[in-house]
Structures are given as structure tokens and as C-alpha cells.
Amino acid sequence: MTGSRADGTTKRPTLEQVAALAGVGRGTASRVINGSPSVAPQTRDAVMKAVADLGYVPNQAARSLVTRRTGAIALVISEPEERLFSEPFFAGVVRGISSVMDERDRQLVLVLVHGAAERRDEPAAYLSPQHVDGALLLSQHEGDDLPQRLRERGLRLVFGGRPPSDDGQSWVDVDNVGGARAAVAHLLARRRTTVATIAGPPDMQAGRDRLLGYREALDAAGVPFDTDLVATGDFTELGGWRAMRQLLEHRPDLDAVFVASDPMALGALRALREAGRSIPDSVAVVGFDDSPMAAVSDPPLTTVNQPVELLGREAAEMLLARLADPEGASPRSVVLPTSLVVRGSS
Amino acid sequence: MTGSRADGTTKRPTLEQVAALAGVGRGTASRVINGSPSVAPQTRDAVMKAVADLGYVPNQAARSLVTRRTGAIALVISEPEERLFSEPFFAGVVRGISSVMDERDRQLVLVLVHGAAERRDEPAAYLSPQHVDGALLLSQHEGDDLPQRLRERGLRLVFGGRPPSDDGQSWVDVDNVGGARAAVAHLLARRRTTVATIAGPPDMQAGRDRLLGYREALDAAGVPFDTDLVATGDFTELGGWRAMRQLLEHRPDLDAVFVASDPMALGALRALREAGRSIPDSVAVVGFDDSPMAAVSDPPLTTVNQPVELLGREAAEMLLARLADPEGASPRSVVLPTSLVVRGSS
DNA sequence: TTGAAAGCGCTAACAA
DNA sequence: TTGTTAGCGCTTTCAA
Numbered sequence: 001m002t003g004s005r006a007d008g009t010t011k012r013p014t015l016e017q018v019a020a021l022a023g024v025g026r027g028t029a030s031r032v033i034n035g036s037p038s039v040a041p042q043t044r045d046a047v048m049k050a051v052a053d054l055g056y057v058p059n060q061a062a063r064s065l066v067t068r069r070t071g072a073i074a075l076v077i078s079e080p081e082e083r084l085f086s087e088p089f090f091a092g093v094v095r096g097i098s099s100v101m102d103e104r105d106r107q108l109v110l111v112l113v114h115g116a117a118e119r120r121d122e123p124a125a126y127l128s129p130q131h132v133d134g135a136l137l138l139s140q141h142e143g144d145d146l147p148q149r150l151r152e153r154g155l156r157l158v159f160g161g162r163p164p165s166d167d168g169q170s171w172v173d174v175d176n177v178g179g180a181r182a183a184v185a186h187l188l189a190r191r192r193t194t195v196a197t198i199a200g201p202p203d204m205q206a207g208r209d210r211l212l213g214y215r216e217a218l219d220a221a222g223v224p225f226d227t228d229l230v231a232t233g234d235f236t237e238l239g240g241w242r243a244m245r246q247l248l249e250h251r252p253d254l255d256a257v258f259v260a261s262d263p264m265a266l267g268a269l270r271a272l273r274e275a276g277r278s279i280p281d282s283v284a285v286v287g288f289d290d291s292p293m294a295a296v297s298d299p300p301l302t303t304v305n306q307p308v309e310l311l312g313r314e315a316a317e318m319l320l321a322r323l324a325d326p327e328g329a330s331p332r333s334v335v336l337p338t339s340l341v342v343r344g345s346s
Numbered sequence: 347m348t349g350s351r352a353d354g355t356t357k358r359p360t361l362e363q364v365a366a367l368a369g370v371g372r373g374t375a376s377r378v379i380n381g382s383p384s385v386a387p388q389t390r391d392a393v394m395k396a397v398a399d400l401g402y403v404p405n406q407a408a409r410s411l412v413t414r415r416t417g418a419i420a421l422v423i424s425e426p427e428e429r430l431f432s433e434p435f436f437a438g439v440v441r442g443i444s445s446v447m448d449e450r451d452r453q454l455v456l457v458l459v460h461g462a463a464e465r466r467d468e469p470a471a472y473l474s475p476q477h478v479d480g481a482l483l484l485s486q487h488e489g490d491d492l493p494q495r496l497r498e499r500g501l502r503l504v505f506g507g508r509p510p511s512d513d514g515q516s517w518v519d520v521d522n523v524g525g526a527r528a529a530v531a532h533l534l535a536r537r538r539t540t541v542a543t544i545a546g547p548p549d550m551q552a553g554r555d556r557l558l559g560y561r562e563a564l565d566a567a568g569v570p571f572d573t574d575l576v577a578t579g580d581f582t583e584l585g586g587w588r589a590m591r592q593l594l595e596h597r598p599d600l601d602a603v604f605v606a607s608d609p610m611a612l613g614a615l616r617a618l619r620e621a622g623r624s625i626p627d628s629v630a631v632v633g634f635d636d637s638p639m640a641a642v643s644d645p646p647l648t649t650v651n652q653p654v655e656l657l658g659r660e661a662a663e664m665l666l667a668r669l670a671d672p673e674g675a676s677p678r679s680v681v682l683p684t685s686l687v688v689r690g691s692s
Numbered sequence: 693t694t695g696a697a698a699g700c701g702c703t704a705a706c707a708a
Numbered sequence: 709t710t711g712t713t714a715g716c717g718c719t720t721t722c723a724a
Contacts (some may be wrong), residue, residue, distance in 0.1 A: 012476060014717055025695040030719060038693060057476060061416070062717035064407035065700045075456065098458040107472065110421065110456040112444040126453065130358060130403060238642045270644075296584045298616075360701055371711040376703060384709060408701035411716045 013054040022050035033058060072107045073319060074127055074135040078144065088291045089308050090138070093160055096312020097136060104320060111135075113146060129154045134319045140164060142203045158319040160311055162205045162333070170322060170331040172315040176206050179304035179338030180213025181220075183258050183286045186302070186340055188221045192256035192284055196229040198243040198268060200260040207235075210260040210288060229254065233264045240264025244271035255283055262289035265301055280344065290341050300343035307336050359400040368396035379404060418453045419665060420473055420481040424490065434637045435654050436484070439506055442658020443482060450666060457481075459492060475500045480665045486510060488549045504665040506657055508551045508679070516668060516677040518661040522552050525650035525684030526559025527566075529604050529632045532648070532686055534567045538602035538630055542575040544589040544614060546606040553581075556606040556634060575600065579610045586610025590617035601629055608635040611647055626690065636687050646689040653682050 019029040024043060031039050032047040039047075050056070064070050075097060101108045109132060113124045127135060127150055134156040137147060142164040147157055159171035187195050197214045200207025211230070218225055231246045233239030240259060244267065247254060259265035265287030269279060277283050279299055287294055290305035314334055365375035370389060377385050378393040385393075396402070410416050421443060447454045455478060459470045473481060473496055480502040483493060488510040493503055505517035533541050543560045546553025557576070564571055577592045579585030586605060590613065593600060605611035611633030615625060623629050625645055633640055636651035660680055 015719095016717075026718085027696075027720075028694055031694090034719080040693060043693080057471075057474075059411070059717050060477065061407045061410035062700090063719075065405070065411055065702085065717080066719045068700080070407070072453075072455075094456070095458060098456065102472075105472075107418075107477065108456045109418075110440070110444065110454045112441060126448075126451075128403075131406065131453065237639065293583065361703095362701075372702085373704080373712075374710055377710090380703080386709060389709080405701050408716090409703075411701080411718085412703045414716080 012059070013056045015056070015058070018047065018050045018054055018056050021054065022046040068129075069133050069323075070131060071105070072109050072132045073101060073316070074109045074111045074132040076111050076113060076124070076127065076135050076137045076146075076150075078113055078137075078139075078141065078146070089289065089306075092308030093138065093312035093315075096309040096314075097160075097316045098312075099309075100313050100316035100320070106320070127153070127155060133323050134158070136160060136315055136319055137163075139204070139206075156319065156322045158315050158322065160315045162209075164203075164205060166333075168331045170318055170333065172311055172318060172334045172336065173205075174306040174308075174311060174336045175338045176209035176306075177213040177216065179288060179306065179340070180210040180258065180260070181217045182213075182338070182340045183288065183302075183304050184214050184217035185220070186342070187256040187258060187284055187286060188217065188223065190256075190284065194229070194251065194254045195223070195256040195258060196231070196247050196251060196254045198240055198247070198257060198259040198264050199230060199232045200235050200264075202232065204235075207232075207260060214258055233260070233267075235261045235264060237263045237267035237270075240267030241271045242267075244268035245275075248272075248275050248277075257283060257285055259285060259287050262287040262291040262294045262301065262303055265303070266293060266297055269297060269301075286340075294341075295343070302343045303341050304338050305341050306338045310336055358405070359402045361402070361404070364393065364396045364400055364402050367400065368392040414475075415479050416477055417451070418455050418478045419447060419662070420455045420457045420478040422457050422459060422470070422473065422481050422483045422492075422496075424459055424483075424485075424487065424492070435635065435652075438654030439484065439658035439661075442655040442660075443506075443662045444658075445655075446659050446662035446666070452666070473499070473501060479669050480504070482506060482661055482665055483509075485550070485552075502665065502668045504661050504668065506661045508555075510551060512679075514677050516664055516679065518657055518664060518680045518682065519551075520652040520654075520657060520682045521684045522555035522652075523559040523562065525634060525652065525686070526556040526604065526606070527563045528559075528684070528686045529634065529648075529650050530560050530563035531566070532688070533602040533604065533630055533632060534563065534569065536602075536630065540575070540597065540600045541569070541602040541604060542577070542593045542597060542600045544586055544593070544603060544605040544610050545576060545578045546581050546610075548578065550581075553578075553606060560604055579606070579613075581607045581610060583609045583613035583616075586613030587617045588613075590614035591621075594618075594621050594623075603629060603631055605631060605633050608633040608637040608640045608647065608649055611649070612639060612643055615643060615647075632686075640687075641689070648689045649687050650684050651687050652684045656682055 015026055015029050019026045022029060024047060028039065028043060029047050032044050060071055098108055111124055111127060135150055137157060137159050139161045140147065140159060140163050150157055159169055162171050162173040163169050184195060199211040202208060215225055228250045231243035233243040240263065257268060259268050265285055268285060272279055272283055279285060285301065287301045287303035290303045294301035294303045318332060361372055361375050365372045368375060370393060374385065374389060375393050378390050406417060444454055457470055457473060481496055483503060483505050485507045486493065486505060486509050493509065496503055505515055508517050508519040509515050530541060545557040548554060561571055574596045577589035579589040586609065593603065603614060605614050611631055614631060618625055618629055625631060631647065633647045633649035636649045640647035640649045664678060
């Protein structure tokens with residue numbers, strides 16, 4: 001099927017050979033392979049057969065050279081956000097992105113960029129139209145000018161997670177506000193009267209949105225917002241533990257807490273246990289993420305599910321759609337629904 | 347610096363233009379750019395200046411077309427190992443790999459492959475010399491034939507973590523055996539007499555190696571090996587919790603436990619707490635990973651540090667070295683030292 | 693609908 | 709040491 005060479009390299013069949021075998025010109029063979037409509041059915045069949053017989057695979061380099069498209073998409077991870085690597089969230093999103101890229105025969109190039117602080121030279125020089133057709137940015141943080149620079153270089157961008165400044169960007173996000181609202185409404189519906197929250201970092205959109213959802217649920221129920229019932233964590237277990245202790249100190253009368261991430265919720269559970277508070281009798285806890293840990297914690301955690309894999313898929317497809325569009329379609333945004341996963345009796 | 351076109355695409359300067367500006371032939375310009383030694387210093391300078399003035403960047407597609415090298419390296423993650431995504435281990439390794447690739451102007455292509463079970467067609471057809479020059483495989487599991495197939499396709503491979511069957515492979519690993527040995531020796535030196543272990547999955551090399559280290563330390567101290575003191579977990583917190591409960595049931599007299607991963611160690615701590623055993627007075631616990639959680643757990647966990655970022659760097663450099671070598675250097679293997687991080691009084 | 697031919701930008705072989 | 713030239717494999721006009 002493929003000839004081998006002395007150096008172990010494999011010599012692949014070329015379009016030329018396919019054309020010859022099919023008894024057509026190179027141009028025609030090319031048209032068939034690229035799905036051009038103006039090809040006679042029988043010609044198409046002949047070429048297809050030749051392709052199959054020869055095990056032909058187009059040479060991407062040659063193709064790129066003339067089309068000026070690389071077929072590659074960058075997945076940009078900002079170094080400070082590397083924490084994402086240690087969250088199930090990330091794995092799911094990447095799986096979603098990856099499956100789309102596979103289906104569409106695109107390659108996914110992983111680019112870790114250093115924080116603005118530690119950048120010496122032009123950041124991520126690799127991120128240019130010369131190397132990738134577009135870029136997917138995950139979970140941006142406020143004040144980073146990388147997206148702007150990439151856009152200036154002519155790269156099409158799509159954000160996974162709503163970007164801090166939503167000025168004509170394309171993004172896919174989950175409904176953080178709605179998820180948080182549902183979580184808090186659930187607690188209120190269970191006759192909890194003093195519902196606290198452990199919010200995420202205020203410089204992250206997800207953190208802000210989930211806090212907003214908390215407020216909205218209180219408003220809807222006519223419950224006044226009380227800053228003493230709000231503590232902030234950094235999405236880690238330790239942060240959740242600290243925040244819970246702080247809440248217990250200020251407001252030992254609380255009987256429920258909505259925690260903006262599962263790791264923080266686990267930390268909160270620990271703090272509550274250490275304080276001798278029973279769960280959920282004395283304090284009900286609801287998390288956010290629907291991470292695997294939430295299902296097996298003691299007690300199992302009610303939490304908000306977010307469709308992470310779908311988020312990845314949608315973002316990837318949105319980017320490919322923008323690339324396919326002649327002048328780069330106008331920015332779009334999609335919000336995916338979240339849902340409450342009720343466990344135990346909290 | 348670069349001309350823009352109507353479609354927003356950037357038209358980059360070509361080697362031709364660089365040569366013209368420098369007043370040399372295209373070939374000479376090419377030599378300078380590729381660092382050929384046979385170029386007169388002044389010629390070199392002239393070309394370099396032209397490159398700088400024009401902001402010239404070589405066209406990778408054109409280059410690949412003639413050199414038949416892509417400049418890309420695949421990072422292959424097997425789907426079942428996706429758990430790696432949720433471990434700090436992974437983030438560190440990827441950071442190491444990524445930094446090397448940046449330095450050497452290589453792109454890192456992320457490839458998630460599905461488990462052997464769910465593969466429909468030829469697995470990861472993308473993984474061929476046509477697309478990538480080589481591949482880095484992380485944490486392989488027993489019985490997967492993907493590495494073999496990739497090698498048959500003519501791809502150079504390097505493993506991060508010792509591969510299950512070490513028949514002439516190239517790999518970089520950390521000293522799991524030595525780390526485990528040190529951990530157990532530490533417990534024995536602290537006059538612990540009944541040291542149990544929670545081992546990792548037996549189908550993973552790291553799991554086996556850490557158990558071996560445990561045995562070696564016992565042997566060295568003349569302590570008999572007792573299967574009742576061995577429980578197995580799956581590297582997750584839940585697994586550690588279960589294993590600890592099992593150990594306590596069979597051998598409530600144990601006074602120390604070496605746990606083969608930090609997440610499992612945290613689960614073990616929880617089980618011990620729930621059983622009313624004080625830590626470290628009643629039972630001393632040592633983990634493995636030196637994950638961030640270990641430092642902030644209650645009590646802080648003594649654990650084994652593994653140089654994850656270095657592992658990534660070494661693996662990446664080994665692969666590039668193999669690629670640079672004419673006939674693909676003979677397989678090499680490197681074991682990086684681990685070290686015990688003693689915390690608290692365990 | 694099809695074939696022929698002109699490059700895409702670069703490296704490497706060959707001459708000079 | 710340098711310039712010239714022949715492709716690498718493909719897409720895409722341009723004619724037919």
C-alpha cells in the first residue's frame with residue numbers, strides 16, 4: 001500500500017498517481033478529493049476507487065502552501081489559569097474540542113502562554129495565521145491583552161467561558177447565573193432561612209456570575225441580601241475551608257450555604273464537620289460543577305451540573321464556522337443550560 | 347512591516363524578498379536562516395538585517411513540503427488515562443514539555459485517543475510521519491498496542507513514565523521505587539512497627555513500582571511482608587478511603603501507612619479520622635505526589651516529591667534528540683530522583 | 693466537465 | 709563561498 005524507503009520514512013502516494021490510476025488529470029482528482037460539485041459521477045467514482053486502492057492521504061504541507069490555511073487550531077491556556085488542568089472542567093472541555101477537531105480533520109495545537117508579567121518577548125509568536133487558522137481561549141482573566149493582540153494578528157478567536165470584556169467577541173459559556181439561582185432557590189424551597197454563599201474570585205466571570213445568581217434567587221424570594229453571608233474563595237478546597245470558617249464565625253446562625261465550586265464545597269464540608277455542625281440537618285450545602293468528587297463525598301453533594309464537554313464542542317464548532325465564513329461571520333454567543341443535581345437530602 | 351490584504355490576511359515577506367534586499371541569492375539566504383556554517387560573516391549579517399527589517403518568518407508549509415518534516419510533536423493522551431487531567435502531575439508534565447517545544451520552535455499537537463475498546467477505525471490516523479515528527483506518550487497502560495502501531499508507522503516515540511513492556515523503548519520516569527522506599531524507611535526510622543500500605547492499581551507501572559519500594563524498605567529493615575497490611579486503591583480519594591477502612595478492619599493494630607498517592611492519602615486520613623484514630627500519634631501517614639493538597643491538608647502530609655515538570659522537559663528533549671539523530675539514536679531511559687518531603691511530625 | 697499549466701515558498705543539489 | 713535551478717504535492721485559474 002505504501003512504499004518504504006531505506007531511512008524508514010514512508011513514501012506516500014501522490015495526487016499525481018491517483019490521477020494516473022483513475023485515468024484523469026491531476027486537477028480533476030483534486031476536485032473529487034475536495035468535493036467539488038462539478039465532477040461527473042463516474043469520474044468521481046473512478047478517482048475515489050484510486051484513492052482507496054492507493055491508500056492516498058493528501059499532503060497537508062503542500063495543501064497549506066497553496067491554500068494558506070494550516071488546518072490547525074490553537075488551544076490557548078494562560079499559564080495563571082493552569083489550575084484548570086487540575087479541574088475536571090478542563091478535561092471535559094478538551095474532550096469536546098478534541099472530538100470536533102477529529103471529526104473535521106483539524107489538528108489541535110496546545111499553546112501554554114505565560115502570564116503577562118513574565119513575558120519577555122512578543123507573547124506566543126507562534127499564534128499567527130501562518131501557523132494556525134484560529135484559536136480557542138479558555139477561561140480568560142481580566143486585563144489580559146493577549147486576545148486583542150491575537151485579533152490584530154488576524155486570528156479568529158472563540159472563547160470558552162464568557163470573556164471579561166464582551167465587546168463583539170464570540171464565546172460559549174454555561175449558564176452560571178441560572179445554575180446558581182437554581183441552587184439557591186432549591187435551598188430556599190427547602191425552608192432554609194439563612195442562606196450564605198462562598199463566592200468565587202471576583203476577577204473571574206464565573207465567580208461573578210454565580211454570585212449574581214445567588215442574589216437573584218434571594219431577590220426573587222424577597223430575602224434581603226446580607227454581605228455577612230458572603231465569603232470569597234479561590235475555587236480551591238483550602239479556600240472553601242477558610243471561607244466557611246469565616247462565615248461560621250460571623251454568622252453561626254446560617255443554615256445553608258451555596259458554594260460556587262465543588263472543591264470549595266468539599267472544603268466547606270470539612271470546616272463544618274470540624275465545627276461540629278451536622279450536614280444537612282444543621283447546615284445544607286450545595287456546590288457547583290458536578291465533579292466526580294461531589295457524588296462520592298460524605299454526604300453526597302447536591303451540585304450544579306454544567307455540560308463541559310458540550311461547551312468544548314460548541315466552542316470548537318463555532319470557531320470552525322467562523323473560519324468557514326468568507327468574511328468571518330459576525331460574533332456569536334451561546335449560553336448552555338446548567339442543571340441542579342440533587343443528592344442526599346440537602 | 348507586513349502588508350495587509352483585502353481579506354484581512356497578512357501577506358508575509360518571502361525568502362525571495364529577503365535575498366533581494368540583502369543582495370544575495372535565495373539559496374544563500376536560506377543557508378543563513380538555517381544556520382549553515384559555510385556562509386561569509388558579512389553575508390550572514392546582511393541577510394540577518396534584511397530578515398529583521400522585513401520581519402521575515404519562514405513559511406512552515408513550504409519548508410515541510412521539501413524537508414518532509416513537520417516541526418510538530420504529538421502529545422498522546424489515552425482516553426482511559428484522562429484521569430491525568432485531573433491530577434497536578436499532568437499539568438506539571440505538560441508545562442515541562444511545552445517549555446521545551448517553545449524553546450525549540452516546535453508545535454505541540456494534542457491528541458486524545460480513545461480506548462482500544464471503543465475504536466472504530468484505524469486509531470488516530472493523524473499520528474503519522476506525515477503530520478508529526480514524533481510522539482510523546484504519557485502514562486501508558488498495559489496491553490495497549492497503540493505504541494507498537496505508531497512505531498510501525500515510522501514514528502519516533504518517547505514515553506513519559508516507564509512503559510509496561512520495556513523492550514527497547516525510550517522513556518523518562520521518576521524513581522517511584524526509591525521514593526516509596528524512602529517513605530517507608532522514614533516511617534520505620536520513626537519507630538513505627540506495623541507499617542501498612544495502600545498501593546496503586548497493579549496494571550500501572552507507578553502502582554507496581556511504589557509497592558515494590560514498600561517491600562524493599564521492609565526487607566532492608568528485616569521486617570516481614572504481610573499481605574494483610576496491603577490494600578489496593580485506584581489513586582482516587584474514594585479508593586484511598588475504602589482501602590483504609592479495609593486495612594483498619596483487618597489490622598487495627600497498624601501504626602503507620604504509606605499511601606501510593608496523595609489523593610488516596612487524603613481519603614485515608616478521612617477514614618482514620620472517622621475511625622477515631624489520631625494522626626500522627628495513633629497512625630502516621632505518608633503520601634506520594636507532593637500535590638498542593640498535601641501541604642494544606644489537616645494535618646499536613648509528609649509525601650514524596652516527584653519532579654513532574656522536569657519529567658516533561660526530559661521526555662521532550664529526549665524525543666527531539668532522537669529526531670535529530672540520523673538513524674534514530676538507540677533507545678535511552680532516564681530515571682529522575684524523587685525526594686521525601688517531611689511535614690508535621692508524622 | 694475536464695486537462696494543462698502556473699505557481700505557493702522553500703531546501704538542496706549542482707555549478708561556478 | 710555563492711548563485712542557479714529543480715522540484716516538494718497540491719489547488720486553481722484558464723482554455724478547451
